[in-house]
Amino acid sequence: MSVDILGPMHERYDEILSERALELIGLLHRELNGRRLELLDKRRERVAEIAAGGSLGFLPETASVRDDPSWRVADPAPGLVDRRVEITGPTDRKMTINALNSGAKVWLADQEDANTPTWDNVVGGQLNLLDAITRKIDFTSEAGKSYQLKPDEELATIVVRPRGWHLPEKHLLVDGEVTSGSLVDFALYLAASGQLQLGRGQGPYFYLPKLESHLEARLWNDAFVLAQEFLGIPRGTIRATVLIETYPAAFEMEEILYELHEHSAGLNAGRWDFMFSVIKTYRTRGTDFQLPDRNSVTMTVPFMRAYTELLVRTCHKRGAHAIGGMAAFIPSKDPAVNEQAFTKVEADKTREAGDGFDGSWVAHPGMVDICKTVFTSVLGSEANQLGKLREDVDVTAEQLLDVASTPGEVTEAGLRNNVSVAIQYLAAWLEGTGAVGIFNLMEDAATAEISRSQIWQWRHNKVVLDTGTTVTGDLVTRIADEEIAKLDDPGSYAEARKTFLEVALADDYIDFLTLPAYEQMP
Numbered sequence: 001m002s003v004d005i006l007g008p009m010h011e012r013y014d015e016i017l018s019e020r021a022l023e024l025i026g027l028l029h030r031e032l033n034g035r036r037l038e039l040l041d042k043r044r045e046r047v048a049e050i051a052a053g054g055s056l057g058f059l060p061e062t063a064s065v066r067d068d069p070s071w072r073v074a075d076p077a078p079g080l081v082d083r084r085v086e087i088t089g090p091t092d093r094k095m096t097i098n099a100l101n102s103g104a105k106v107w108l109a110d111q112e113d114a115n116t117p118t119w120d121n122v123v124g125g126q127l128n129l130l131d132a133i134t135r136k137i138d139f140t141s142e143a144g145k146s147y148q149l150k151p152d153e154e155l156a157t158i159v160v161r162p163r164g165w166h167l168p169e170k171h172l173l174v175d176g177e178v179t180s181g182s183l184v185d186f187a188l189y190l191a192a193s194g195q196l197q198l199g200r201g202q203g204p205y206f207y208l209p210k211l212e213s214h215l216e217a218r219l220w221n222d223a224f225v226l227a228q229e230f231l232g233i234p235r236g237t238i239r240a241t242v243l244i245e246t247y248p249a250a251f252e253m254e255e256i257l258y259e260l261h262e263h264s265a266g267l268n269a270g271r272w273d274f275m276f277s278v279i280k281t282y283r284t285r286g287t288d289f290q291l292p293d294r295n296s297v298t299m300t301v302p303f304m305r306a307y308t309e310l311l312v313r314t315c316h317k318r319g320a321h322a323i324g325g326m327a328a329f330i331p332s333k334d335p336a337v338n339e340q341a342f343t344k345v346e347a348d349k350t351r352e353a354g355d356g357f358d359g360s361w362v363a364h365p366g367m368v369d370i371c372k373t374v375f376t377s378v379l380g381s382e383a384n385q386l387g388k389l390r391e392d393v394d395v396t397a398e399q400l401l402d403v404a405s406t407p408g409e410v411t412e413a414g415l416r417n418n419v420s421v422a423i424q425y426l427a428a429w430l431e432g433t434g435a436v437g438i439f440n441l442m443e444d445a446a447t448a449e450i451s452r453s454q455i456w457q458w459r460h461n462k463v464v465l466d467t468g469t470t471v472t473g474d475l476v477t478r479i480a481d482e483e484i485a486k487l488d489d490p491g492s493y494a495e496a497r498k499t500f501l502e503v504a505l506a507d508d509y510i511d512f513l514t515l516p517a518y519e520q521m522p
Helices: 021-049 062-066 093-103 119-132 183-199 215-232 253-263 271-281 302-317 335-354 365-379 410-430 445-460 473-485 491-502 514-519
Strands: 003-005 085-090 106-110 137-139 146-148 158-163 167-176 178-179 205-208 239-244 264-269 319-327 357-362 437-438 441-443
Touching: 003 021, 003 119, 021 167, 021 178, 021 183, 021 215, 021 271, 062 253, 085 093, 085 365, 093 106, 093 119, 093 137, 093 146, 093 365, 119 158, 119 167, 119 183, 137 167, 167 183, 183 215, 215 239, 215 253, 215 302, 239 253, 253 264, 253 302, 264 302, 271 302, 271 319, 271 335, 271 445, 302 335, 319 335, 335 357, 335 365, 357 365, 357 410, 410 437, 410 441, 410 445, 410 473, 410 491, 410 514, 441 445, 445 473, 473 491
Parallel strands: 085 106, 085 357, 106 158, 158 205, 205 239, 239 264, 264 319, 319 357
Antiparallel strands: 003 167, 137 146, 167 178, 437 441
């Protein structure tokens, strides 16, 4: 019985990979990894059932949970009462300082979609979080610019997003078995920084990605209970916000809150991953679930509108925060581009605040003020909108499934954008960078997933573009080469091109492109 470290041990790594942290990883793996693998099998079974003619819907076996008006989640934890603007970003040293200083109420410290899970990023990111909490962090750029933290009372609350249940951590073995990236990220942060956060009057807080069912939320809750008991910290200290970014989870929102209960901090609406999941879940069902160009699928189209309104109603019915989607725009040197971007962001955040969301996401410090201003204009002196119950909302399964009414078309420009952005992002990801500014948007792994999924779907459905050309493998390959030729140093994109075409043009849909990409890493 052992926990073995296969990755190299660099300076200070022992502060994160401590004996206590490794013991906790071993405990969580032995108790929970079998169930994790079973739940991943259940995901594949669900897709097979839908391929055979089944469909998603609200679960009859959990109707009693939805119908019971008496239960509520725990009251908001310290540092998570006012969440009107949250900034997301990876845990590199510069971003850690900038995000905490940004003026946002919360920083989603991202070990998932905005992070390439190299060994150095996994452990180094935890060191950066530890140094931030102990105020030992600073950074000096190559140009000589110095970055330091503001006073504690001005800093954002840290909420860590570990990797999803599907991702492994091959550099840590328990009893000879590869571990779960989710449990490793969770355990390393909790063991190194959990007690320190309690000492600061807050707690270890998490964002949980890619959940597809309440049973997966139950698994997380069991991990929380085990870890709290092991570390001797009070039960309920851990709080978690769940990203409702998969299609199946949209039908189990109340059940997910119920399973986390004393550990629940709310739900978040994630746009790109949700669209990616729509395609993935119904990929064999032809054009009924086919999406047009990704940039034309706004949060106001019918099925997305139903999903977000249901999320607000569900959260506030149970006393939980509802957090809106991402403003991915990043400021440009072009004033005209900035004006257009800020107008769109303001409209999007105004809609969310009006719908009752308690806050929303931005991807760049330059977008914090506009989001904060919009929500403050609605909140007034209140910290949130938990009292806005949205009893006017009554969303049906049919409305959530109404993808076919989405307006828009599939264009060559949209196809080219998907190809170019995905390849540029993958090139950066393979080099160890998980958040990349491309075409004035901050892109992460969700971008590459929706891009390659749309191409896979369009090719398999033999979609005809606005130019009259049918989407084929040869067309996608040619466009890939043409788009790469437009970039600086085209030869540096060879590996990204290969990986992208392998998943986008595969006969069998690959669940996550990060899985084969991760295998390429040392």
